[in-house]
Amino acid sequence: MTLRLDIALLRNFVAIAEAAAMSRAADQVGRTQAALSQQIKKLEEAIGQPLMNRTGRGIALTVHGERLLAHAYKILRAHDEAVAELTGTSLSGRIRFGCPDDYARIFLPELLETFATQHPQVFIEVVCASTPRLVEQLKDQSLDIAVVSLPDSPEREQFLRCEPFVWVAARGSEAYRRDPLQLALSDPDALDHLAATSSLDKAGRRYRIAYASGSVAGLTAVVRSGQAITVMTLTGVPPDLQVLPPASGLPILPSVGISVRTARKHPSRLLHLFETHVRTVLPTL
Numbered sequence: 001m002t003l004r005l006d007i008a009l010l011r012n013f014v015a016i017a018e019a020a021a022m023s024r025a026a027d028q029v030g031r032t033q034a035a036l037s038q039q040i041k042k043l044e045e046a047i048g049q050p051l052m053n054r055t056g057r058g059i060a061l062t063v064h065g066e067r068l069l070a071h072a073y074k075i076l077r078a079h080d081e082a083v084a085e086l087t088g089t090s091l092s093g094r095i096r097f098g099c100p101d102d103y104a105r106i107f108l109p110e111l112l113e114t115f116a117t118q119h120p121q122v123f124i125e126v127v128c129a130s131t132p133r134l135v136e137q138l139k140d141q142s143l144d145i146a147v148v149s150l151p152d153s154p155e156r157e158q159f160l161r162c163e164p165f166v167w168v169a170a171r172g173s174e175a176y177r178r179d180p181l182q183l184a185l186s187d188p189d190a191l192d193h194l195a196a197t198s199s200l201d202k203a204g205r206r207y208r209i210a211y212a213s214g215s216v217a218g219l220t221a222v223v224r225s226g227q228a229i230t231v232m233t234l235t236g237v238p239p240d241l242q243v244l245p246p247a248s249g250l251p252i253l254p255s256v257g258i259s260v261r262t263a264r265k266h267p268s269r270l271l272h273l274f275e276t277h278v279r280t281v282l283p284t285l
Helices: 007-019 022-029 034-047 063-087 101-118 131-139 191-204 216-224 269-284
Strands: 052-055 056-059 093-099 122-128 145-151 163-170 181-185 208-211 228-233 241-243 257-262
Touching: 007 022, 007 034, 007 056, 007 063, 022 034, 034 063, 056 063, 063 163, 093 131, 093 269, 101 122, 101 228, 101 269, 122 269, 131 145, 131 257, 145 191, 145 269, 163 191, 163 216, 181 191, 181 216, 181 228, 191 208, 191 228, 191 257, 208 216, 208 228, 208 241, 216 228, 216 241, 257 269
Parallel strands: 093 122, 093 145, 181 208
Antiparallel strands: 052 056, 145 257, 163 228, 163 241, 163 257
């Protein structure tokens, strides 16, 4: 007897696997827990292998369940692509997209506008935060995809683009001459914060964190006041602020790589298309 995998059963199987709990999956797909349990039983009987185990924390996939999940993503993506192409229907849905604050002003407008032109029925929810906070949200799947900053590496092919860090001050300000140096920096685990403090420590330059925040708007406001200097990527420097030259005596800063991460190993067709769009457009901006 030839095994045939039903598309509807596969969709519900994927929903349960991603939710890791029958109750959450039932709410998402609009079915009762009993109905979903029965569908999983039908799949298990058809395949002849157990797919899921109930644990105190929810649902855990068996080895066969993990194997089926990988195939299910491919089958559903191919199915949806075929249906969209044959019926001429456009994509719709929601994407939760994260981006660091300092990149939002530069990259987001064109990135989102060009995607919206191709897929006007897709709603993109944008969250701006520092990379460590975005990574946390990817891990708990409150974000689907995010642009993140990574330490510079010899393996630069993993980056969409590289940006040098620079020292930034208000135009005409001599805040860089202060001793100790007054800094306005983002979260302590963010790359700009680490780059600034480690480079100053190595140079033996005294400094004080005058203002610390995950908000770029707050940081730039302090810098504009002339009370402190900060570190930004070169592309992200607002036009009313100035990049401090080497003659300022401040240590050289490293570069940072820009990459894109998704919350799931096997993204949906919609998320896959958006990721491809980001990877195509971001290096050109």
